[in-house]
Amino acid sequence: MSILANKDTHVVIQGGVAGQNAARRMAEFCYLNKKSLYVDAFVYPPDAGKTNEIAYGSGLIMIPVYKTVAEATKNHPQINTSLVYIGADRASAGGMEALNDPNIKVVSMITEGVPEKDAKLLGAHARKLGKVFNGPSSIGIISSGSCRLGVIGGAYDNLVSCKLYREGSFGVITKSGGLSNEIIWICSQFADGITTAIGIGGDAYPGTDYVSYLEMFEQDPQTKAVVIVGEMGGDLEERAAEWYGAKKRRIKLLAVVSGFCQESLPKGMKFGHAGAKEGMKGEGSARSKSDALKKAGAIVPATFGALGPAIKETYEELVKSGQVKPVADVAPVDVPKLPKSVEQAMKDNEVTVVPLIRTTISDDRGDEPCYDGYPASELINKGYEIPHIIGLLWDKRLISKQDAEIVKRILMLSADHGPCVSGAYATILAACAGIGLSQAVAAGMIMIGPRFGGAVTDAGRFFKYAVDHKMSVDEFLTYMKKNHGPVPGIGHRVKSLRNPDKRVKELVGYVKSLNTKTPCLDFALSVEQVTAAKKDNLILNVDGTMAAVLVDIGFPVDSLNGFFILARTIGLIGHWVDQKRQESRLIRLFDFLVNYAAPKRREVPPLK
Amino acid sequence: MAKVLEGPGMGLMKKWGIAVPNYVVVTSTDELAKLGEANEWMKKSKLVAKAHEAMGSRFKLGLVKVGLDLKGAVAAAKEMLGRQVGSITITQVIVSEMVPHKEEYYVAVKSTRDGSEVLVANCGGIEVESNWDRVKKLQVDVGEKPSEAALEKLAKEAGFSGGLVKKVAEFAGKMFTCFDSEDAQYLEVNPVVVRESDGELIALDAVTLLDGDAKFRHPDWNFAFAAEFGRAYTKDELDVMAVDSKIKGSVKFIQILGGNIAMLPAGGGASVYYSDAVVARGGQLANYAEYSGDPPDWAVEVLTEKVASLPDIKHIIVGGAIANFTDVKKTFGGIIAGFRKAKGEGKLKGVKIWVRRGGPNEKEGLELMRKLKDEGFDIHVYDRKTPLTDIVDMALEKK
Secondary structure, three states: OOOOOOOOOOEEEEOOHHHHHHHHHHHHHHHHOOOOOOEEEEEOHHHOOOEEEEEEOOEEEEEEEEOOHHHHHHHOOOOOEEEEOOOHHHHHHHHHHHHOOOOOOEEEEOOOOOOHHHHHHHHHHHHHHOOEEEOOOOOEEEEOOOEEEEOOOOOHHHHHHOOOOOOOOEEEEEOOHHHHHHHHHHHHHHOOOEEEEEEOOOOOOOOOOHHHHHHHHHHOOOOOEEEEEEEOOOOHHHHHHHHHHHOOOOOEEEEEEEOHHHHHOOOOOOOOOOOOOOOOOOOOOHHHHHHHHHHOOOEOOOOHHHHHHHHHHHHHHHHHOOOOOOOOOOOHHHOOOOOOOHHHHHHOOOOOOOOOOOOOOEEOOOOOOEEOOEEHHHHHHOOOOHHHHHHHHHHOOOOOHHHHHHHHHHHHHHOOOOOOOHHHHHHHHHHHOOOOHHHHHHHHHHOOEOOEEOOHHHHHHHHHHHHHOOOOHHHHHHHHHHHOOOOOOEOOOOOOOOOOOHHHHHHHHHHHHOOOOOHHHHHHHHHHHHHHHHOOOOOEOHHHHHHHHHHHOOOOHHHHHHHHHHHHHHHHHHHHHHHHHOOOOOOOOOHHHOOOOOOOOOOOOOOO | OEEEOHHHHHHHHHHOOOOOOOEEEEOOHHHHHHHHHHOHHHHHOOEEEEEOOOOOOOOOOOOEEEEEOHHHHHHHHHHHOOOEEOOEEOOOEEEEEOOOOOOEEEEEEEEEOOEEEEEEEOOOOOHHHHOHHHOEEEEEEOOOOOOHHHHHHHHHHOOOOOHHHHHHHHHHHHHHHHHHHOOEEEEEEEEEEEOOOOOOEEEOOEEEEEOHHHHHHOOOOOOOOEOOOOOOOOHHHHHHHHHHOOOOOEEEEEEOOOOOEEEOOEOOOHHHHHHHHHHHOOOOEOEEEEEEOOOOHHHHHHHHHHHHOOOOOOEEEEOOOEOOOOOHHHHHHHHHHHHHHHHHOOOOOOOEEEEEOEOOOHHHHHHHHHHHHHHOOEEEEEOOOOOOOHHHHHHHOOO
């Protein structure tokens, strides 16, 4: 048997994310004990109407979220317990709401930092209604094998090592959450484990005191001894002593009290929990509590460290007198293992996973991103620049300083080409329609294609094809005419031999001045000589020039459009910001800019 | 529990209709002189000047001066302001009017498990402390308020008679309202005096302890809380408090002068058992510290730096019970970062570090701690199989 939380407990959790974490812990406990989850509902007004997913083993359980406790208990009449884990400013109202629900008999509050007055009101209200209010600041209540209410008991491995899958003979009551776990562990190592462990919270005025729980333990035949972990301050330990000493009790009582250090500290210096404060007249000191418990017949070891051996001794006595029959331990195979996360299982070499994607360029799992293996900060500190990063991410190589300069110049030359070209115009149109930056820039991006800025890749591809196949210009032009049509990278809408493109001149001049081998560029220029002779505007345009130069410095053909896209993004962002800065208004085409070539207005014939 | 200095404490009483003497709190003598020109009472009445800081024994230290005129008050303030007393520099002086009176009484309201207690005595000042049996009590359940009749009965029990009964009852009633409305934990006026000029009851000196947890519903608590142990908070303590107020979970730090065992344990409960173990072994605590509720690693790192910076320490106790949900690996990450930083600054020379812990990710966390040995730390790491406070025994073992 157990007290407070047992096999019949059904819980509503009042709380958001923190409450879901508690539910996950409770689900782990259920999984260990091979029983279904007894958390039936959440109450959390901001999420009302949604469902929370709680992991159970390798599956997920869907639990509804309600606006009020009343709704939860109406839909799930089996609910008899509430776990409150909401902010300190709302905890009092939440606790009252739960206490006032006729279905709910036990309310346990994890919330910390609840004002004392609120805690007292909650405690008093619960007593008036004959219900249990546990906490605030309670880590929870756990009964071996049957119920975990709250996060008490810790991680799954700890539940297993503390043998919380089967009942022992010891009850535990502590103010401290961490120490409840410690005692549960000690009871499992030095004795046969626990029946129920309760964290009552370390506040000055917990809703329920030791005595109420001692009384319940006294009525629970499975519990043979109770361990109390007390603290200086208040009079709960004295009252427990008084209860224990008042008459012959069935249960044995073991207790430790902390706060002896206070005797040698500056006056008024207060440690630990809110409730750990000595009274003005020295009442509530660790020593007076310890003495009172001893006097009442409790076993009070001198230090916390001596508690383990004392528990062991008590257990052995219980076994000797026949009150406790040692239980055989569960074979390790019978204790379910919590399914591992895929990550953990991989780490332990237990599963292999076929990756969904593969990357060969970057990795940011460390403290900073690495580009093709090189840490970004190191690249910066060693003087590398944007073109090198492009080289690493687009072609997985560290390009030379000279090639980087070429790339930089290409980007600078292509960054923008005024507002009238398709890309910029589309971005401006979008900006004037109030569209955001990324979408407006994307609108401009969409324009990049065979007729606008998108010829770099194809130009590079065909020039490279010709050079690789040692074609003559004539062979190349014939090949193109026969198989593909006009040569990408040749021809301009407005520029011509007489009105040359300054950008092309600049780039060709610079690359040529470096005296390196430029087979593609040379080929492209000789193509221009032939085409421009045929027609004035069939010159090598900026796309074709870029393409030839980039192929010459080793960039793969498929990356070439990227240089235009990257460069032009700078311009598109500029246009968007420019329109935004001017607070430009919505624009629409003027009618006089449209040739209305549609049929004149006419009568709609009757529908047949 | 949060202590409030006299000035803001009297402010709260005034808010709830309790008569207090005129007073000003100043940070400079110029300000005081100007206030003297502006306020009639400062020219007319005799004045009291007191250092307005969280410290005990002010009278003995010469930090309370009585019977002053304005000039005398300015001189007294000049003498006090900027004076260094232990770790405290006096930055504020409270100047209030002296209220001529004959009799002194005592009224207090105190938090109890079931609600509160109203305490009344017909003696005051230091007399009440030696005559505690003359203090009469009235228990008030939480959510209730004392009736006029009950308060009058209490005043009579305490030995008041005649017109004073009603006045004392009314005064105690107002004290209760102030206590209840302001989420106080302790409210004491000692002495309460009868002002000779009009026969009104005046609160001459107040002790105010508020519930810091209730701050969220008191937007007018615009004052800082003062330390309760007779000295001001140190800079390191204030730094940790600032971190504590920002995070989920908590970090706590109190310095103790003259100790050589530094504490860096986890948990509000376990930390005190660790402190007890040090004291039981004859050790001298250099501090109290505690982190709990799965605080972020950076907060634990700040706490660790403060602990590692304590002067003349020989051991650091990184203890802790088996955590419920505080991630051991994560919080130890913060501690390790703090230790490394301290070591880089030349601290922790000859300091032995003792670790014992359990909880989520305990294996990984303890392993990280063990690895510090390779970096030259004198560190000793134990897991849950070693009883809680055994590391203290090992650290303080007499050789």
